[in-house]
Amino acid sequence: MTGSSPTLSAEQGRSAVLAYALLRGAIAAGLGLGSIAVLVLVLWISSPTSDSNPGGALHAAAGLWLLAHGAELVRADTLSGVPAPIGLVPLLLAVVPVWLVHRAARDLLVPDEERPVPSAAGAFVMVVTGYLLVGSAVAYYAWDGSLSVDPPSLLFPSAIVVAGAAAAGVWTAAGRPVGPLPSWAPVSLHEALARGRFREQAGTAWRAAAAGVTMLLGGGALLVAVALVWHAHPAQQSFVQLSGDWSGRSSVFLLALVLVPNAAVWGAAYGLGPGFALGTASTVTPLAFSGRPALPGFPLLAALPAAGPGTALNWTAAAVPVAAGVTIAWFTVRRAAPVHAAPKDAWSLWETVLTAALAAVGCGAGTAVLAAAAGGPLGTRALAEFGPVWWLTGAAALVWTALIGVPGALLFRAWRLRERGAGTWGWLTGAVRRKAKAGEEEGEKGQEAGKPVPQTVPVPESVPVQGGGPAAVSVSPSPPTPVAAPSAPSAPAQPAARMSVPDADENDDFVPYDFLPTDPWHERTARPGEAGPFGNT
16 A cells, blocks of 8 residues: 555645655554554454453554554553553564554655655655654544553654654665765864765674674574573463463464564673663572562563572673674674775774774664663553663673774784785784794805805706897806897807806896897898798798
8 A cells, every 4th residue: 555656747736745745654654553453353353251342452452553653551450450551662563663654754755757756854744744643543542441651652752763764764765875964063074974985984884783783682582592492391381371262372472472572682681791670679680680570470581590690501691792792893894804805995993993983882872772662661669660771781782892893803804914914914924924034044144154156057947049049047156247149130049148147136136037139029030132030021
């Protein structure tokens, strides 16, 4: 539906184009809401013990859709009668609405012969407006349901998430440009941005930071998978106890599935060191599992380590940030010192260090954002804090990747430049080779000090001399003897010509073959009327 577009001519004007952009934003919101509503209704219909009506299922779907954008829900039906907040966002569920609004803004700016293309600012504003209008209507509908929404959370972070996804779509449609900077920025920054190397470094730092965050998430997911296999029996018991029929177990499985990215972020925070909170009185880190956790029964929570001090097996989780730092170093040096590039094209030490450091800052910022999105409250009192602390996790990611990524990038750069005589490694290896060669020459001079110097040393190559005969070249310590060149090209060939050349110590620029004639071959042929090498001319 978002891919199809009505036929709009250029004469319909700017208002029709902006109206179409508004419609695209509303359609993107409707598709995300409809997909979640269909899934919830299927689970409600298949449940044999459902005690609610279709309106309750639709209210639950509306609440889940708002939760996917980062809005905080309030659950009114509690045992204590006190409304409990729900702020833990299933990250996999959030992928659907974010991708839809990103795609709506991106495809709107793709040139099409059937309709005019709006401006980037107009497309952004109208797509976000259309999306938020649908979101406001959904929030009003869910207001009197079992899962209402906290009004401030509709502005932050829900509206910010929608605007960020739409801005990313506009930026993608424009070709992901870097700059220009605002007019109030310093002139030096404008000049640096105008240089091609600055843009290349910015792109390299961005890709290296993304690779580092991906490595952290992959390592965290691996830690969770290993822990689930290690605690397979408790996880299976928790899964069976939550529901007895297949529809309930399907709901539990889907809920665990959409929370897998959250578990990966928690595993990354665990490997980085700060860990995560299981309530206000419990923290899980590789060093220790302290406090009394407030744990609801859930299969993913069965993968937690045992309470008490950490062991050497828990400390191996530090391999995750180490791998992220090595990844940043490798992605940096791929552009800083390419394999087949000349040494003069390699980046300097300062440029390599700066790019790796910027990538570490980007990795820390991305990890902090993901940690903030992966946690949140699940109730009041003991469950008011659940998940990693975002600023501690981001700071730990920055420190790990900077301490490993920056030196690693320098080492990789030196390793790649070791055979090209450039960089620190090339300078060191060149100095060692020069010192070894000087030692060998001194040893040879010491051995030859008591031996007679040969007068003539034949060279095992013959050089054709003008006239046709070979010339044996010998090396003699005597001064060079001039050799008379033949006066005419037709002079008879000599049987052999012995010449002496000076020592290399006397004249380093001497070339033993500089006596060869340099005139073209056709000038050395016979005169008119005489017999030449190819007959009479």
